[in-house]
Amino acid sequence: xTTIYENNDLATELRLGLPGTTDESKTELSNNxxxxxxxxxxxxxxxxxxxxxxxxxxxxxxxxxxxxxxxTKNSNCDISQGMYVKVSMDGxxxxxxxxxxxxxxxxxxxxxxxNMFKHPIGxxxxxxxxxxxxxxxxxxxEDKDGDWMxxxxxPLDMFINSCKRLRIMKGCEAxxxxxx
Amino acid sequence: xxxxxxxxxxxxxxxxxxxxxxxxxxxxxxKSWYEIERWCRRKIFIGNCYAVNPRIMIRRFPExxxxxxxxxxxxxxxxxxxxxxxxxxxxxxxxxSKSYPLLEEIKLKRMVITDESxxxxxxxxxxxxxxxxxxxxxxxxxxxxxxxxxxxNLRELDLGESEVEDLSGHWLSHFPDxxxxxxxxxxxxxxxxxxxxxxxxxxxxxxxxxxxxINRAVPLEKLPYLLRRTSQLVEFGTGAYSADVxxxxxxxxxxxxxxxxxxxxxxxxxxVVPAYLPAIYPVCSRLTSLNxxxxxxxxxxxxxxxxxxxxxxxxxVLDYIEDFGLEELAANCKDLQELRVFxxxxxxxxPNVTLTEQGLVAVSDGCPKLQSVLYFxxxxxxxxxxxxxxxRPNMIRxxxxxxxxxxxxxxxxxxxxxxxxxxxxxxxxxxxxSLSGLLTDRVFEYIGTHAKKLEMLSIAFAxxxxxxxxxxxxxxxSLRKLEIRDCPFGDKALLSNAAKLxxxxxxxxxxxxxxxxxxxxxxxxxxxxxVEVIDERGPPDTRPESCPVEKLYIxxxxxxxxxxxxxxxxxxxxx
Numbered sequence: 151x152t153t154i155y156e157n158n159d160l161a162t163e164l165r166l167g168l169p170g171t172t173d174e175s176k177t178e179l180s181n182n183x184x185x186x187x188x189x190x191x192x193x194x195x196x197x198x199x200x201x202x203x204x205x206x207x208x209x210x211x212x213x214x215x216x217x218x219x220x221x222t223k224n225s226n227c228d229i230s231q232g233m234y235v236k237v238s239m240d241g242x243x244x245x246x247x248x249x250x251x252x253x254x255x256x257x258x259x260x261x262x263x264x265n266m267f268k269h270p271i272g273x274x275x276x277x278x279x280x281x282x283x284x285x286x287x288x289x290x291x292e293d294k295d296g297d298w299m300x301x302x303x304x305p306l307d308m309f310i311n312s313c314k315r316l317r318i319m320k321g322c323e324a325x326x327x328x329x330x
Numbered sequence: 331x332x333x334x335x336x337x338x339x340x341x342x343x344x345x346x347x348x349x350x351x352x353x354x355x356x357x358x359x360x361k362s363w364y365e366i367e368r369w370c371r372r373k374i375f376i377g378n379c380y381a382v383n384p385r386i387m388i389r390r391f392p393e394x395x396x397x398x399x400x401x402x403x404x405x406x407x408x409x410x411x412x413x414x415x416x417x418x419x420x421x422x423x424x425x426x427s428k429s430y431p432l433l434e435e436i437k438l439k440r441m442v443i444t445d446e447s448x449x450x451x452x453x454x455x456x457x458x459x460x461x462x463x464x465x466x467x468x469x470x471x472x473x474x475x476x477x478x479x480x481x482x483n484l485r486e487l488d489l490g491e492s493e494v495e496d497l498s499g500h501w502l503s504h505f506p507d508x509x510x511x512x513x514x515x516x517x518x519x520x521x522x523x524x525x526x527x528x529x530x531x532x533x534x535x536x537x538x539x540x541x542x543x544i545n546r547a548v549p550l551e552k553l554p555y556l557l558r559r560t561s562q563l564v565e566f567g568t569g570a571y572s573a574d575v576x577x578x579x580x581x582x583x584x585x586x587x588x589x590x591x592x593x594x595x596x597x598x599x600x601x602v603v604p605a606y607l608p609a610i611y612p613v614c615s616r617l618t619s620l621n622x623x624x625x626x627x628x629x630x631x632x633x634x635x636x637x638x639x640x641x642x643x644x645x646x647v648l649d650y651i652e653d654f655g656l657e658e659l660a661a662n663c664k665d666l667q668e669l670r671v672f673x674x675x676x677x678x679x680x681p682n683v684t685l686t687e688q689g690l691v692a693v694s695d696g697c698p699k700l701q702s703v704l705y706f707x708x709x710x711x712x713x714x715x716x717x718x719x720x721x722r723p724n725m726i727r728x729x730x731x732x733x734x735x736x737x738x739x740x741x742x743x744x745x746x747x748x749x750x751x752x753x754x755x756x757x758x759x760x761x762x763x764s765l766s767g768l769l770t771d772r773v774f775e776y777i778g779t780h781a782k783k784l785e786m787l788s789i790a791f792a793x794x795x796x797x798x799x800x801x802x803x804x805x806x807x808s809l810r811k812l813e814i815r816d817c818p819f820g821d822k823a824l825l826s827n828a829a830k831l832x833x834x835x836x837x838x839x840x841x842x843x844x845x846x847x848x849x850x851x852x853x854x855x856x857x858x859x860x861v862e863v864i865d866e867r868g869p870p871d872t873r874p875e876s877c878p879v880e881k882l883y884i885x886x887x888x889x890x891x892x893x894x895x896x897x898x899x900x901x902x903x904x905x
Contacts, residue, residue, distance in 0.1 A: 207408035209676045209733050249628055265630045
């Protein structure tokens with residue numbers, strides 16, 4: 151008995167694109183090695199230079215999970231510069247890292263840092279007048295130009311986009327920055 | 331065999347048997363037991379909707395009240411199964427509408443269900459109580475309106491992670507005022523805003539409501555209105571967990587949560603504003619299950635929340651928890667049984683968080699009941715896997731996804747064979763395993779030798795040759811589901827283990843080295859297997875027969891071939 155293969159033409163779908171392609175996969179050609187024979191080649195979509203060649207269905211994450219993450223990325227500031235910044239505190243042996251995207255106000259940022267380092271920190275807020283609390287420490291940041299600035303002068307969005315790292319500075323050293 | 335118990339007595343005895351395995355065993359004792367059992371079986375589970383058909387099911391079991399059906403292969407979750415492949419539930423609903431008028435429950439997973447099917451359900455089953463649609467698609471909110479409007483005794487409506495065409499939120503208003511029977515409502519996957527007033531009223535008139543999962547569109551400040559009306563909730567899923575930071579919102583929310591004395595399970599938490607997390611603190615100590623896998627918050631807020639959940643048994647979370655947070659978890663949540671860590675940014679080339687093998691090692695060390703793991707990370711070592719295996723011999727499910735394919739042990743730069751080998755050797759009760767990282771045929775030798783209770787195995791970008799596949803098929807005695815992608819496995823191993831395939835539910839292979847010729851031979855040799863070649867490049871006989879097929883899905887069936895295949899699926903024609 152011979153075996154004949156047939157296909158059912160019940161729903162012949164005409165599709166553009168190579169087999170196995172979906173709308174979600176995007177590719178960014180890079181110098182990286184190719185990981186699989188199953189690569190997709192679409193027109194290059196935007197994306198930062200940190201994306202690499204993407205494989206269909208890998209990593210195995212459900213679409214609704216991918217979409218959530220992407221939405222979050224888009225709805226917040228762009229991801230190019232300094233979202234994760236190092237935070238040092240004078241006298242503390244280890245640095246920490248903090249993601250600036252998640253703070254909607256200077257107060258929130260300050261609270262998070264105070265929690266992280268278990269120490270009150272002063273901040274200079276133009277609107278509120280002078281620094282809060284009698285803390286010895288003040289929050290400063292290094293901006294794109296390499297200058298050390300006092301946190302609180304500029305609108306939050308502007309600060310987030312220019313902040314390269316944070317330093318919780320001892321009060322005496324911060325005098326030169328015009329606080330307390 | 332002149333005497334036995336009267337039928338009624340046997341039937342009564344059988345009514346205490348809930349497991350299918352037990353009932354199947356009972357059916358094999360003798361003809362009369364087979365007969366009695368088939369008339370009193372009320373619940374059916376069909377793991378592959380194409381393994382059997384409605385006619386066969388109805389013929390054997392005439393009095394069914396509850397059915398559970400699964401359709402597409404698991405890799406459909408990751409877009410590996412093209413649109414239109416199959417798993418249509420309509421023929422089942424149609425047949426049951428005629429033969430099972432008393433049907434109460436329908437539970438579907440990865441099936442296609444249309445509005446027409448939903449309308450037919452709403453019309454046909456007067457006592458319909460439970461509809462669970464897990465990862466299904468094909469329907470719109472109009473179909474839901476039909477269910478809401480017509481199912482007078484509806485107890486459970488759970489849309490799981492289905493893809494619903496969301497025409498409007500108006501469907502919810504179709505629940506009549508007389509509907510007071512709801513116990514469980516899960517609409518988390520819907521995008522459209524439902525009428526909050528309708529939702530509030532529905533909740534208020536459902537005294538038995540124990541599970542409520544609302545969708546992202548319901549704002550945080552509205553939550554207290556719901557929670558106050560249904561303080562008996564056991565499981566609650568929030569909507570978007572964000573609002574302007576206002577102390578009145580915060581205190582209302584905290585108070586509302588405090589009032590839910592039965593609350594054990596929380597989920598939702600899209601768009602988290604960390605300032606509102608403390609509103610949950612009053613219930614933390616009672617929580618056994620927490621799903622923060624949409625919550626884009628990080629330490630310290632994240633860790634602080636989790637550390638208070640001392641009775642936590644299940645945690646789903648994003649990798650923002652980092653190693654540090656996992657160490658806190660290990661220290662505070664000693665009852666933890668299941669951990670799932672999802673990647674916040676799966677496509678980033680560089681790690682965006684400090685989540686490594688250390689976090690998983692810490693949890694395996696600190697949580698003695700840990701038995702189920704799903705972990706996405708970017709680096710791993712054999713040493714870490716050894717430690718995990720040694721710490722947790724009680725592991726049942728171990729799914730590790732190292733995001734970059736073929737990533738080696740970053741210390742030795744060698745394959746992770748030995749590490750996974752340690753897992754299968756130590757964890758003797760392991761039922762499910764997903765592999766990743768750099769792996770040779772050696773790991774499959776370990777699996778074939780030791781993983782005797784393994785039921786489901788997922789393999790990607792691994793192995794060197796057919797030998798790998800052969801080890802698995804010849805060694806894993808309990809194997810039911812095998813799914814493989816991008817591995818150099820070929821015809822030899824498949825054909826020489828053909829008989830094994832009849833003992834399994836299904837085998838999926840994509841981007842491997844199986845030729846069309848081998849598929850034909852297998853189909854020819856094994857009449858009780860359905861061999862489906864899925865290839866969108868056109869008819870396989872337009873390419874050399876040795877050319878590897880794109881995708882292959884093989885499953886055992888008593889129903890013979892199916893007739894609803896799309897153009898890109900090739901199946902054997904019976905002559």
